[in-house]
Amino acid sequence: MGDITSLREAIADLVYDGATVALEGFTHLIPVAAGHEIIRQGRRDLTLVRMTPDIVYDQMIGAECARKLVFSWAGNPGVGSLHRFRDAVQNGWPRPLEIEEHSHAGMANRYVAGASGLPFAVLRGYVGTDLVEQTATIKPITCPFTGEVLTAVPALNPDVGIVHAQRADRAGNVQMWGITGVHKEVVLASRRSLVTVEEIVDELDPRPGAVILPGWAITYVAEVPGGAHPSYAMGYSERDNDYYQAWDAISRDRSAFTEWLSSHIGITA
Structure with missing residues (x-):
């Protein structure tokens, strides 16, 4: 290669x-x-x-x-x-x-997930924005350990x-x-x-x-x-x-x- x-x-x-x-x-x-x-x-x-x-x-x-x-x-x-x-x-x-x-953070985390062989990435970066309502590839997710609601984005x-x-x-x-x-x-x-x-x-x-x-x-x-x-x-x-x-x-x-x-x-x- x-x-x-x-x-x-x-x-x-x-x-x-x-x-x-x-x-x-x-x-x-x-x-x-x-x-x-x-x-x-x-x-x-x-x-x-x-x-x-x-x-x-x-x-x-x-x-x-x-x-x-x-x-x-x-x-x-x-x-x-x-x-x-x-x-x-x-x-x-x-x-x-x-x-x-x-967001920048969302895109960067999507690449990292893709490079890591993971199906999605999780971050806090979309809290307080309206991107969740505008973009279908941004979804809320609940942490199984703390119950905190975070945001998931699919791998790129x-x-x-x-x-x-x-x-x-x-x-x-x-x-x-x-x-x-x-x-x-x-x-x-x-x-x-x-x-x-x-x-x-x-x-x-x-x-x-x-x-x-x-x-x-x-x-x-x-x-x-x-x-x-x-x-x-x-x-x-x-x-x-x-x-x-x-x-x-x-x-x-x-x-x-x-x-x-x-x-x-x-x-x-």
């Missing part, structure tokens, strides 16, 4: 129409290039899962890849709304989008989990550091996985606080320098704030967005 291949070949093998796909990353190490390749390959009817969907999911929704979004917070970080996401929910363009909303086991990292060795072992979010959990929870990396090296040298994903836990590794842009990869690139700002105007207008699809992704919507 942890086979090294190209991004195009990995997406072609892993992502199929109707799949549940998680592209995870929190501010840092977001697998944007992988999302663009999914658009380029014309995948449809996907259930997209992510704790904090930002502009790459906005782009995938606008390109008609998604039928459902499972998420906690969504937005263009530091800028404002995701306008392709809003257009899909409010106006059904380019197609209607079903949503399933959770995506068909495909995709993350970005700094490095991999030639055996397919991955090393990442900085803000690593739920990278480890989504890879372990998913039935199959892809890690795009900045570079492939002969040997992974020690890094303080680094996380190692062993090759046996990963389906594919693809070398994609700059694959997190416009987010950043600590030690390799900086966040492209201008891109996030520019996306706001592009995403507000359907014509500007379809022109972006043609000029930047190479497809005609």
Whole structure:
């Protein structure tokens, strides 16, 4: 496992129409290039899962890849709304989008349950919110030991989990550091996985606080320098704030967005 291949070949093998796909990353190490390749390959009817969907999911929704979004917070970080996401929910363009909303803690615990082979997770995080009434996958549960009423959420086991990292060795072992979010959990929870990396090296040298994903836990590794842009990869690139700002105007207008699809992704919507 942890086979090294190209991004195009990995997406072609892993992502199929109707799949549940998680592209995870929190501010840092977001697998944007992988999302663009999914658009380029014309995948449809996907259930997209992510704790904090930002502009790459906005782009995938606008390109008609998604039928459902499972998420906690969504937005263009530091800028404002995701306008392709809003257009899909409010106006059904380019197609209607079903949503399933959770809290950050709920989503993280769902990944942990999935990675642990458990059917659900239990937490206190939804007390005092109206998400219980709005989301069918949030249920009260009574502790058998104390009688306390808690909240249960089902495990997340995506068909495909995709993350970005700094490095991999030639055996397919991955090393990442900085803000690593739920990278480890989504890879372990998913039935199959892809890690795009900045570079492939002969040997992974020690890094303080680094996380190692062993090759046996990963389906594919693809070398994609700059694959997190416009987010950043600590030690390799900086966040492209201008891109996030520019996306706001592009995403507000359907014509500007379809022109972006043609000029930047190479497809005609």
